[in-house]
Every structure is written in structure tokens, then in C-alpha cells.
Amino acid sequence: MRQPPGFPGDTLLFGALVLLIGSIVRIGASIYLPAMPLIGEELRISPAQMSNTLTVYFVVFASFILVAGMLSDAYGRKPVLMTGMAFFIAGSALCATAEGYEALMAGRAIQAFGASMIPGTLMAMARDACSDLRVVTLMGWLAVLGGLFLVAAPVIGGFLTHAFGWSANFWFLALFTAVVFAATLLKIPETHAAGRRTPFHFGDTARRLGAMLASPGFSLVLGPVIAFFAIQGAFLAAAPYIVMERYGLGPVAFGLSNVVIVVGLFAGRWAGARLLKRAGDTGVYRLGAAASAAVALLFSLLGIGVLSGLWIFLGIVGIFAGVFGATAPVGMKASITAFRSQSGIAAALQGMLLMGASALGSLAVGVAMKHLGLEAQSAFALFSALLCLVAAATAFVSEPA
Structure with a gap:
């Protein structure tokens, strides 16, 4: 690099x-x-x-x-x-x-x-x-902080x-x-x-945005991260109903239960950083593709009821968090690096897509519960399984740099 x-x-x-x-x-x-x-x-x-x-x-x-x-x-x-x-x-x-x-x-x-x-x-x-290494490290720690505050913020609140x-x-x-x-x-x-x-300049900006969206170095590389953020949005919408209503935990215990996400993100960040030094961005993405496919299977089994229970649910979410922590920072860094001279607008477009994905994820779970009659755990797990397959496919074919 x-x-x-x-x-x-x-x-x-x-x-x-x-x-x-x-x-x-x-x-x-x-x-x-x-x-x-x-x-x-x-x-x-x-x-x-x-x-x-x-x-x-x-x-x-x-x-x-x-x-x-x-x-x-x-x-x-x-x-x-x-x-x-x-x-x-x-x-x-x-x-x-x-x-x-x-x-x-x-x-x-x-x-x-x-x-x-x-x-x-x-x-x-x-x-x-x-x-480059410092950018990936900072983005990884920001992802870890996001998980940490899933625990800390509700407890503080x-x-x-x-x-x-x-x-x-x-x-x-x-x-x-x-x-x-x-x-x-x-x-x-x-x-x-x-x-x-x-x-x-509006016209020039529109052309630059179009070029970014049309570039595989931006959109395709960011594909797994978009899928992961949609799962994150689905989790935020479904987790209170799963953990507090289905499994009976209180608000503080709900916040503390998310420690598995923090552990997963830390472990994934550590493993991703080590793999990055040995195999580079592409190596991290190829392994991330395989791991995403495996997590898709676990989510599917949870969604159809073959797997159940609070610790099973938290364990699968923790494994997903590990894949997220290892893979997402590489995609976030690489998609911005593809347009280094325009990194401000590239980062903003990235943020818009990721926030939009989170919003759509939370919306999809709500629609599934209200209009399809699915309970929260099934809605979240089946939706997440589909998105993990999307993440696996895009991570396998993209070339982060």
C-alpha cells in the first residue's frame, strides 16, 4: 500500500x-x-x-x-x-x-x-x-466503541x-x-x-457521486459493510423485544447482555489486524466472505427455531460481531481510499449509505413483525441470514485496496 x-x-x-x-x-x-x-x-x-x-x-x-x-x-x-x-x-x-x-x-x-x-x-x-494501517485501526476501534456503547449507554441512561x-x-x-x-x-x-x-459545484458533485457509485472500488467493496450495518439496524429494532420480552431481562440486564457484542468486536478487530498484516485487504475480505456464509447458516437455524435460547441468540450475535469487527474496517477504509483526493465526499456518501442501511434494517424487522406475523427473533434472524449471504457474495468478488 x-x-x-x-x-x-x-x-x-x-x-x-x-x-x-x-x-x-x-x-x-x-x-x-x-x-x-x-x-x-x-x-x-x-x-x-x-x-x-x-x-x-x-x-x-x-x-x-x-x-x-x-x-x-x-x-x-x-x-x-x-x-x-x-x-x-x-x-x-x-x-x-x-x-x-x-x-x-x-x-x-x-x-x-x-x-x-x-x-x-x-x-x-x-x-x-x-x-493506511492507522486508518484501519481507528475505524476498527470506532466499530468497537459502537458495540461498547450498546452496553454502556443504556446502563448509563x-x-x-x-x-x-x-x-x-x-x-x-x-x-x-x-x-x-x-x-x-x-x-x-x-x-x-x-x-x-x-x-x-452541484453538477460536478453529482458527477463525482455517480462515479463513486459506479465504481466497484467503492460500491462493491462497501457491499459487505452495508449488509452488516443493515443487520445492526435490525438488531437495534428487535433486540429489546427478544431479550426483554422473550427472555425476560430488565433494561440494565439488557444493556449488560450486549457485552457479547463488545467481546466479538474486540476479538474480530484483533484477528482482522493480524490477518491484515499477513494477507492484506483482499485476504481479510476472502476470509470474511467464508465467515459471513457460516454466520448466515447459524442465523437461519435460529430463525426457523432449530436453535433457540438466550445464550444461543447472544452467542450467534457475538460471532457476527466478530466478523463485523474483522471485515468492516477494511471495506470502510478501502472505499474511501479509492477516491483519496475526494475523501470528504466519499466518506459522506459512505456514511449516508451505512446509516440508510441501518434505517432500512430496523424498518424491515418492524414490517416483518407487524405485517408478516413473525416474532422478533425469527424476523431478525431470517433477515440477518439473507444479508450475511449478500455480504459473503460481495466480499468474495470485490478487490479492496
């Missing part, structure tokens, strides 16, 4: 701040889930309306992340990143002080608008400043709700983001020099 000279981002401080910034979106997506029933009760919001607070977040996020990428290519990474965090703080404060459904929805929309400026810009910033009320969740988000905002302002440099910026 050829590298440009000098990697100012290959430092512990830069890496730590990238992970802190990336955690804003991840913890913000799930910390308030244990508080949803209490919010609905106090603000007189129905369960269906409460679910809309998730929907609006996904829709706004996916809608604006591409624009954020264009702006970061044209005006630099840091201004876009700082603006996103500022909007996220404002949206969190509005949610915390909401006295009704409309204010809560507005706050969630503003949160999502701010959050949409963070992940794609952050990945482009890492791509600007870091070596449950404690905050119990001790201080539901609004404490959003005040925590505002304060945490403000601290990260200050650290970014003081310690993160601009990584996209003025001479390398691409002026924003």
Missing part, C-alpha cells in the same frame, strides 16, 4: 480525540432508550410517537451527511466538525427542556443535523492525516433516569459534547489544506 509522505495523525492524542469525537454519535443514539417509557408517560407521548424520535434521527442524519462531506471537501474538515458538535449540543439542550412531543422531535432533528456532520468528516480527517430523571440523559450528552468540542478546538489541526480543497 503506497502512502503519501508524513502522517501527522499517527499520534496517540490524535487517535484518542478521533475516538472521543466519534463516540458522540454512538452514545447519543442509544443513551435515552431506557428513558423512553418515562418520557412518554410524563410528556403524554404514545409509544408509536416515541418511536418517531428514532425515525426522525435516522432520516435527518442520512439526509444531511452527504452535504457535510461536500462542505468539508470545499471548506476544510475542522469548521464542519465544530459546527456539527455545536448543533448537537443545542439539540440535546432542546430535548432536555422539551415539554411536549413537538419540542422533543425538533430537538432530535437538530441533534441529528449536528451528528450528520461528524462521522464522514471524521473519517475524511483520519484519511487525510493517517497511514438507566442510572441517570433513575437518579435524576429522563432529562439528565440529554444534559449528559450536551456536557460531554461540550468537553469534546473544547478539546477539538484546542488540539485538532485542520487536516485538509486549502490547496487541496474542491470547490462545491
Whole structure:
């Protein structure tokens, strides 16, 4: 893998701040889930309306992340990143002080608008400043953090709700983001020099997007990752019903049960990093294809009832998390590297596709439960089996670089 000279981002401080910034979106997506029933009760919001607070977040996020990428290519990474965090703080404060459904929805929309400026810009910033191995490492750790916050965020949210009320969740988000905002302002440099910026022109941008989508080095390589993120969205929609209703765990235990995902992601990240050094990107993808096919079989057996039980369910999810942790960072890095000079818009397009996949995954499980009469575990498992086959096929034929 050829590298440009000098990697100012290959430092512990830069890496730590990238992970802190990336955690804003991840913890913000799930910390308030244990508080949803209490919010609905106090603000007189129905369960269906409460679910809309998730929907609006996904829709706004996916809608604006591409624009954020264009702006970061044209005006630099840091201004876009700082603006996103500022909007996220404002949206969190509005949610915390909401006295009704409309204010809560507005706050969630503003949160999502701010959050949409963070992940794609952050990945482009890492791509600007870091070596290939460092980029894969950071993306791997961001995936691990995503799993970690599946455990930590609901536990933190449950404690905050119990001790201080539901609004404490959003005040925590505002304060945490403000601290990260200050650290970014003081310690993160601009990584996209003025001479390398691409002026924003709608027609030219549309052509660049079309070229990316038509390129196998972008779309085909990203195919397994898109499938994995759709499974992630399906899990978020189905897991509360599976773990809490089917198997009887409480909210805190539900959060703790997700430790298997963290273990899987850590193990997959470790194994993927070792394999990457020995076999390169293509080797990781070929092994990922075989592993995805094996996980598809396990999900199928779970979906038709041959396999059942809480630990069986968590074990299969943990194995999937390992495949995710090993494979996804390579695809995410390679698809951006294919358009290195336009990494801002490439990362934004990637983020839009992945967030859209998560939204469609959660929607598909909901439709399967409501209109096909499937219970949550069967809906999730069968949908995941199909997507694992898609991931296996695309990983087998693509050539990440």
C-alpha cells in the first residue's frame, strides 16, 4: 500500500480525540432508550410517537451527511466538525427542556443535523492525516466503541433516569459534547489544506457521486459493510423485544447482555489486524466472505427455531460481531481510499449509505413483525441470514485496496 509522505495523525492524542469525537454519535443514539417509557408517560407521548424520535434521527442524519462531506471537501474538515458538535449540543439542550412531543422531535432533528456532520468528516480527517494501517485501526476501534456503547449507554441512561430523571440523559450528552468540542478546538489541526480543497459545484458533485457509485472500488467493496450495518439496524429494532420480552431481562440486564457484542468486536478487530498484516485487504475480505456464509447458516437455524435460547441468540450475535469487527474496517477504509483526493465526499456518501442501511434494517424487522406475523427473533434472524449471504457474495468478488 503506497502512502503519501508524513502522517501527522499517527499520534496517540490524535487517535484518542478521533475516538472521543466519534463516540458522540454512538452514545447519543442509544443513551435515552431506557428513558423512553418515562418520557412518554410524563410528556403524554404514545409509544408509536416515541418511536418517531428514532425515525426522525435516522432520516435527518442520512439526509444531511452527504452535504457535510461536500462542505468539508470545499471548506476544510475542522469548521464542519465544530459546527456539527455545536448543533448537537443545542439539540440535546432542546430535548432536555422539551415539554411536549413537538419540542422533543425538533430537538432530535437538530441533534441529528449536528451528528450528520461528524462521522464522514471524521473519517475524511483520519484519511487525510493517517497511514493506511492507522486508518484501519481507528475505524476498527470506532466499530468497537459502537458495540461498547450498546452496553454502556443504556446502563448509563438507566442510572441517570433513575437518579435524576429522563432529562439528565440529554444534559449528559450536551456536557460531554461540550468537553469534546473544547478539546477539538484546542488540539485538532485542520487536516485538509486549502490547496487541496474542491470547490462545491452541484453538477460536478453529482458527477463525482455517480462515479463513486459506479465504481466497484467503492460500491462493491462497501457491499459487505452495508449488509452488516443493515443487520445492526435490525438488531437495534428487535433486540429489546427478544431479550426483554422473550427472555425476560430488565433494561440494565439488557444493556449488560450486549457485552457479547463488545467481546466479538474486540476479538474480530484483533484477528482482522493480524490477518491484515499477513494477507492484506483482499485476504481479510476472502476470509470474511467464508465467515459471513457460516454466520448466515447459524442465523437461519435460529430463525426457523432449530436453535433457540438466550445464550444461543447472544452467542450467534457475538460471532457476527466478530466478523463485523474483522471485515468492516477494511471495506470502510478501502472505499474511501479509492477516491483519496475526494475523501470528504466519499466518506459522506459512505456514511449516508451505512446509516440508510441501518434505517432500512430496523424498518424491515418492524414490517416483518407487524405485517408478516413473525416474532422478533425469527424476523431478525431470517433477515440477518439473507444479508450475511449478500455480504459473503460481495466480499468474495470485490478487490479492496
